[in-house]
Structure formats: structure tokens, C-alpha cells
Amino acid sequence: MSEPLPASERTDRAGLSALADPAEGDALAGRADLAARAARLDAADELGTLRERFALPEGIVYLDGNSLGALPVGVARRLAEVVTQEWGTSLIRSWSEGTWWTAPERIGDKLAPLIGAAAGQTVVGDSTSVNLFKALVGAARLAGPGRTRMLVDAATFPTDGYIAESAARLTGLTVTPVDPGEAAAAMGPDTAVVLLNHADYRTGRLHDLPGLTRAAHAAGAIAVWDLCHSAGALPVGLDAHAVDLAVGCTYKYLNGGPGAPAYLYVAERHQQAFDSPLPGWNGHADPFAMTPHYTPAAGATRGRVGTPDILSMLALESALDAWDGVSIEAVRAKSLALTDFFLECVAAYVPAGAVEPVTPADHAHRASQVSLRTDNAREVMAELISRGVVGDFRAPDVLRFGFTPLYVGFADAERAARTLGHIFG
Template identity: 45%
Template sequence: MTSPEHSAPRDRTDCERLDAEDPLREFKDEFILPSDTIYLDGNSLGARTKGAAERAQEVITDEWGTGLIRSWNTAGWFDLPATLGEKVAGIIGGGTGSTVVTDTTSINLFKAASAALKMQAADAPERRVILTQRENFPSDIYMLQGLAEQLDAGYEVRLVDDAEVTAGFPNTMTDTVALVVLTHVNYRTGRLFDMATTTSAIHDGGAMVIWDLCHSAGALEIDLAGSGADMAIGCTYKFLNGGPGSPAFIWVSEALQNRFTQPLSGWWGHARPFEMSPDYAPAEGIRRYLTGTQGVISLAVAELGLDIANKVDMAAVRQKSLQLSDLFIELVESRLADHPVELVTPREHDHRGSQVSITHPEGFAIMSALIERGIIGDYREPEVLRFGLTPLYLGFTDVWDTVEALRDILDNRIWDAPAHKVRGAVT
């Protein structure tokens, strides 16, 4: 453990002591989780927030049921994307008037990348290459490939390895690169990239950058404005606990907001949507990134998670996250040493997000056996067991118990039961 406030736990009793001393322990009461479950998948879907069901019921019964269409004004429905956007901006270091909550991460990436390429085409038409990580979340890659194909003007998507990004693009940042799209934390390995240094290297090469914050927003300190980033996207249903499929967000730097050309020019991004003009005129600032009518129930429920994130000290969240992952790594390496388990998450704090990923040739079956015990992580190809560490509702005893369960499953080959090798549609 690296924190001066804590010594390394020697046993479960030490973990219980650390949990009792944890300054974030009261935040667990903000969430509703089954009492017999250790939830280590908040990097994929956050836990249910207290009051989520009641808030959804309020929107359905009172605001929709009684207020009806009046609630677009009286209940603030129309302003929800910007209202929530301000709350997200406080979490990601975006600044006032920089963010809206809307659509999905993939759709927001399409909008942001399209706008960035159009800006670059005006300033540097010879640039036709889009760079992104080979291990970026596949949807990001697919959206970029689809956009390049639709533009049909010689654009191509090139994939780079994480090592190339970390080194500052010494081999790939040429004068043909228009845009770089990067995930802040690698979804498989948990590797964290230095936003300020990487953004500077991209700008020095004459390209623009879009950051995907899906696996970092709500888990660690982010300073988009201070880093000089151009645009960013992300979801609210992981560490921000907005609920399954809750709306995503898009952030654009102040300098670029009114240069942004909306490729999906729907009426919510219009300067005067209720004039019902047949001609599109984009709104000033961040509202132009909206497209169509918003999902009010999802927005209303997502606000609860954002409110929790705005109440916590993100530096304290980050400190506990690193303490939890230090413990997890130490226990895996000391207690599972007799098994072919390999750590793929970086050891260095500066390069580690809020998860620990390990590999094993029977990774899927092992995770299935673990979930059967009420310890929920997830599996990603190839062979990766992912354990998301959400400091607001996880403790040190949870980490201890998880590794002990893994040890039993491996020592006794419990994973080898046929039932643990049957795959569902979602892994």
C-alpha cells in the first residue's frame, strides 16, 4: 500500500480496520446493492443509486402523469441536458457552459469526430488520417471507420498500440494525421494515459484530439480544460452510476464550440427550436451539440449519480482506488502464485485507472464460478478477468474476500464444471 495513512493489510482483520477508518465509508449508503453481493463491475455498470426508483416514479406519476406536456417548462425537462452537463463539467474539469448530457457515447463520438474533421479540412485539407488505439473500445473504432467511409474523401483509420501513445506518437504522428481519438483508460487492461502530455504531443503534430472518458469519469481527477483538450465524450452509467443505458455526455473546448458543425442537425440544437423554421440555424455554444428530443426519465435518474459524484472529493476517491488496487494486486500475486494468472494492469499509479485486470487461460469459466458466489466482475476477450474498483461502495474486506474466493476456485478447479463454460449473450 502506498498511502502514508495505512500499512499493508496482513489479514482480513487489517482490512476490517481500514474499512472502519475509511473517510468515504458513508457513501456506501448512497447505493442499493444486494447484501450477499460483492460488486466489482462498476466499470461496466454502476450500482443503483438510492432514490432512483422513486425519482423515476416521480417523473412518471407526477411530472408526466399530472404535469403532462407542461412539464417541459414547469419541471425543467427542456433544460435537463444542460443542467446535467454542468454537473458533469464539474467532475471532468470542463468549465461552465462546456458540456451537455445527451445521446450515446457512440453518437457523440460521431458528432465530435465529424466536426473535428471538418475543421481540419478547412485549415489543413491534406490531413486525412484518423489515429486511434488498437485497444480502444471497439464501438469507437467502428464509428470512426463508418465515418471515414461515409466521407469518401480519402480518409482512413489507422490503429496504434498503447506503447506508441505512451511514447508520444514518435512513429505515427505525421503531417497527414487530422484527428486522434483516445480512450483515457483502456477498457481491458485499465491502463491510464497522461492527458496533458499526450494532448500536447498531438497538438505539436498538428492534429486534434477527442478523449473518451467512459472508464475515467467519476473514478479519478480529470482536467479537460487545463490539459488543452479539444473535445471529449463519455458515458454516465459506469463510475457515474446513472443507470443502464443512461445518456452520455459531450464536452467541447470553449475555443471550438462555435466552430462546431453539427452533422446530426436536429431541432434541439437549433438556435430557436420553437420557431419551427424550415432552415437550420445552430444555437450558440454547447446547445448546438444536441440533436433530437431527450429521454427525460433516463436523464432524471442519471442526475442522482451525478449529484453523488459532485459531493465527493475526487482526490480522496482516487487515493482509495489506488489503495484498493494495490491490495488486489498484492493479494493476487501472493495468494494465486501457483496458478497461470498474469497481471495486465500497470503497476505504476500514474498509469493505472480504477480497475485490475488479470488473465488466465480459463478466464471465462473462472469468472462464471466467481459470479455464482455473488462476487461480480466481468470477462473480456481474450482471457481477461476485469475487476472494477469503485471506492464509494467497495471496501478492503471486499478485495480480500474476492481474492480468497478466486484462490478456492483455482485450487479446487471449481471453474471446470460444465455449467461455468456456457456463455450468454453478454459476458
């Protein structure tokens, strides 16, 4: 077996080969241009300095913010303050003398602009699953008698389906799975509730929130939206599009941290009639009266249940500071530019046929991730991660890359695609 060539000689021979083969030379030049373009795009990026607001490890390309967002720099300091001073020194006085008791509504109002909601309609607390249960049962009660069906996104995240089945049993409805693209045609006078995901968690497909909400209302149904894979990545417009109820997590594009509390949006026009199936003492009109009978609080506050999870909630409040001065429209523009550029780099670096994009190419139907189908996807992702490019895998054959414009740049996209190409090369 011959000795391997020195790196310098390998480079020289590659260059000579490229000169001998014009097509290969063009390909190499095109790849070099991608890296140069990435540098120019990053230099011109109006959101580029926002990366400094996050504590990201050196040398890592982090493309899994659609599962867990990066750590904003102020969170650790704020949590230390909460633990050592507000809990450690002030003890129980922090409920009444500090900011703890009002946190669910206060943080809901802080988050509201990112989902296109006016103040007073969003309450933070519990998990997405718990909030979805409240929303679905509450929606069925708002829809009233005489309706028998709950339409549910057939490709929904599994927990949404589980919760929908339980909520349907409780309210006497029947769950009908439906492709979101065919949901409008499936709605009718028997439809009580329509539950859809704004963005498909597996493919990154963005669904038509305005149009499907209008269709639900035309059928007399209540529209419930799951925003887990869209909030913080693109404009949602809950108020503008007259959405009835919505839920979402805060640990993905909103960077609230692992297990961060979720949120429940109840449109102002529904608040007085919204009947939560979980009437906890925190949602009582007079929680410290400790009366045996439940009287719901006014507004979205009736969506509260038990004692707020203060440590994770105040971590979320600090994390949302990373959005100061940031336009969600600018975030969307960068998201589309990043995902376009990544797809271009994948086409240039990865051998033809090795991967198949399953995320829609058109901007109207693309959220902020790119999903690629390939054989041995689990092993490919493990190899990417070992090389410093962190995405994730979804069974059976999907590589997912989430692009969080607050801290992901064009050089990150180019490196990720180039590394993927090396794995298949």
C-alpha cells in the same frame, strides 16, 4: 471411502500442520493479517460511509461498476416522481413549466466537475457512439483541409473503431490504428484527428492524456478522448489539459443506470466553429420556429440532436447526487489503494502461475480496474459470481474487476481475492 472430517477437526489439523511447517504457518498468518488489515483500512476510510448512498444487495461483492454502476438510493424515488407527477399529472406542461427542456445542459454542468470542465461545455444526451460520431466528424471539420489521417487507438473498444471508420469515410480521411504508447511519434502534418481512450477497457491501462493532447496540438491535430473507463474514477482535467473534444458514458463509474445518456464535451474555444454532422432540431438556435434551414445554437447546446430521453436523463441527474461533497482526488487515492491491496491479496491467496496481472503495476498507468489473465476465464468468472463476487469476463482469457471507490471497500477486495484463491486451490 472414509467419512469427511468435522469442520472443527479440519481446522485443528490445519493449525497443527501449520505448526509443523513454518512456511505454511507464515502463509496462514499472512492471510489472516490481510483480513485484519482490510478491516483497519475500512475503518480509516474517509469515503467508507458513501456506500450508504447506494442500494447494494447484501452479501455481494460488486466489482463490475466499470460495466454498470450500482443504484444510488435516491434514483427510484426520483423516477417515481417523474413518472407519476411530471409525466402523469403535468403531462406536456413539464417541458415548458418544469425542468425537462434544460436537462441536457443542466446535467452536463452537474457532471462537468468530475471531468475537469467548466460550465457551458458539456451537454448530456444520446449514446456514447452517437456522441463520438459527432465529435469525430466535428473534429475533422475543425482540423480543416490538407490533412488526410485519423489516428485511432488500435486497442479501442470495437464500437469506437466502427464509428471512426464511418466518420473517416464521410470526411475523406484514412484511419490509422496506433498503439497509444506510440501515438505521439505517429502524429505529423497530415494528421487531422487523434482518437484515444483515456483507459483501456480490457487491461485497465491508463494513457497519458496530458502528454498525448500536447503532442496532437504540436502536430496541428484535434484531440478527441473517450472517457468511458476513467470519468468518475480519477481526475481527468479536460480544461487543464486543453482537450478539444471528449465523450463518455454515464452508466459505469457515474452510476447513471443501464442505457443512461452519454455526454459530449466541446471546449469553449471550439464551440462557435463546431459543425455537428447531426443538426437536429434540439440543437437549433430557435428550435420551435420550425424553420426549413438549420441555424446552430450557441455553445455546447449545438451538440443536441433530438428530443432528450427524459426518464433516463433525470435518473442520471439524481444519481449524480451521490457525488455531493466528494473529491475526485480522494476517489483516485482510494482507487489506487484498493487496487494495490487487491493485487497483494491475489498474490497471497491465488497459487503462483494461476493468474497473470495485465493491468500496469505503476500508478501512473493504472485506471480503476484490475485485469487478470487466466485459462478458462469465462468459467472462473461464472464460479466467482456464483460465490457472490461479481466481476466480468473479456474474451478470450481476461477476468476484469472494477473498483468503484464510492461503494467498494478493502474487505470486498480481500474477499474477492480469497474467493478466487479458493477456486484455484
